[in-house]
Amino acid sequence: EIVLTQSPGTLSLSPGERATLSCRASQSVSSSYLAWYQQKCGQAPRLLIYGASSRATGIPDRFSGSGSGTDFTLTISRLEPEDFAVYYCQQYGSSPWTFGQGTKVEIK
Amino acid sequence: QVQLVQSGAEVKKPGASVKVSCKASGYTFTGYYMHWVRQAPGQGLEWMGWINPNSGGTNYAQKFQGWVTMTRDASISTAYLELSSLKSDDTAVYYCARSRQWLHWFDPWGQGTLVTVSS
Numbered sequence: 083e084i085v086l087t088q089s090p091g092t093l094s095l096s097p098g099e100r101a102t103l104s105c106r107a108s109q110s111v112s113s114s115y116l117a118w119y120q121q122k123c124g125q126a127p128r129l130l131i132y133g134a135s136s137r138a139t140g141i142p143d144r145f146s147g148s149g150s151g152t153d154f155t156l157t158i159s160r161l162e163p164e165d166f167a168v169y170y171c172q173q174y175g176s177s178p179w180t181f182g183q184g185t186k187v188e189i190k
Numbered sequence: 191q192v193q194l195v196q197s198g199a200e201v202k203k204p205g206a207s208v209k210v211s212c213k214a215s216g217y218t219f220t221g222y223y224m225h226w227v228r229q230a231p232g233q234g235l236e237w238m239g240w241i242n243p244n245s246g247g248t249n250y251a252q253k254f255q256g257w258v259t260m261t262r263d264a265s266i267s268t269a270y271l272e273l274s275s276l277k278s279d280d281t282a283v284y285y286c287a288r289s290r291q292w293l294h295w296f297d298p299w300g301q302g303t304l305v306t307v308s309s
Contacts (some may be wrong), residue, residue, distance in 0.1 A: 117295040119235075126285055127235065129297035138297060170235055174294035178251045179225075181235040 084109055084173050088182035094190040101158040103185045105171035110151045115175035118147055118156045121184075122167045130169075131156065161187070192216040194286050194300035201306045207274045210303045212286030219267035220244040223289045225296060226260060226271045228282040240289070241269060276307045 085108040095101055105116065114134035119127035129138040131147035134154055144159040158165055166189050171182040197211040212224065226238040239250035241260040248260050259272040269286055284303050287296035 115293070115295075119296075126299040126302050127287075127296070128299070129295060132293070132295040132297075172235070172237075172295070174289075177249065179237045179294055181237065183234045 083178055084111065084176050084180050086171055086173060086180055086182035088169075088171060088185045090185060091183075092186045092188060094188050095161055096190045097161050097163055099161050101156075101161055101165070101187055103156040103158075103169055103187075105149075105154040105156070105182050107152040107154070107173060109176075111154075111173045112175035114150050115173060116147075116149070116154050117172045117174065118145075119170045119172065120165075120167050121170065127170065158187075163189075192288070192298055194288065194298060196284075196286060196300040196303045199304040199306070201308065202276050203309055204277055204307055206276050206307075207272060208276065208305055209270055209272045210284050210286075210305070212269045212271070212300050214267045214269070214288070217288075219262075220264055221291075223291060223294070224260075224262070224269040225287045225289055225294070226258075227285045227287055227296070227299075229285070229302075230279070230282040233282075238271075238284075240294070242291075243269065273305070276305075278307050278309075281305065281307045 087106045089104045116134045118131040121127040135147045146157045168184045168186045170184050193215050195213045220243045223240045225240045238254050241248045243262045262269045286300040
């Protein structure tokens with residue numbers, strides 16, 4: 083099973099700042115089959131990025147994904163108030179599909 | 191629009207079973223896989239398995255084999271998750287989520303069903 087480790091656990095930033103979230107895999111994720119989700123309190127997760135770098139439909143271009151192999155990054159170029167949430171990475175290259183433990187982006 | 195609507199919250203005693211439903215609309219139900227993901231209170235996301243609504247074939251994460259059953263009724267575009275022999279640490283929100291056949295990112299998700307196991 084591929085273990086995904088996200089860092090940092092919590093990111094304290096102000097609106098307008100840049101957020102950089104990391105997701106590291108215990109082994110290579112085939113074909114960059116990595117997705118990112120946003121989850122707000124009391125809501126279901128929402129797909130942001132798939133294939134490591136492709137934005138899902140309707141996702142603003144301030145969200146971008148990059149990486150390959152074992153190291154992946156989600157970048158939010160300028161934080162908007164609605165972006166403060168928990169973010170999860172998920173790999174779907176090797177069953178069982180697994181998630182990282184999440185990074186909370188909170189208002190500083 | 192594509193939508194997944196789940197059944198309401200449940201409260202069960204330890205040892206009981208529960209069946210959660212997920213009704214799909216806005217797309218061809220048999221053309222996409224349906225997954226189930228759970229989230230214990232204050233915790234992260236855990237993938238449980240998938241069902242192919244076309245064939246009924248399933249693939250469960252090893253942890254859930256033997257006590258989780260995923261089924262579907264294609265005539266009403268609904269997938270089901272049945273959990274048996276419930277324990278208190280099965281208390282969680284259970285989500286259904288759609289994926290393509292060979293590309294298992296999840297979009298969209300149902301709103302979630304809280305299952306509480308308590309004596």
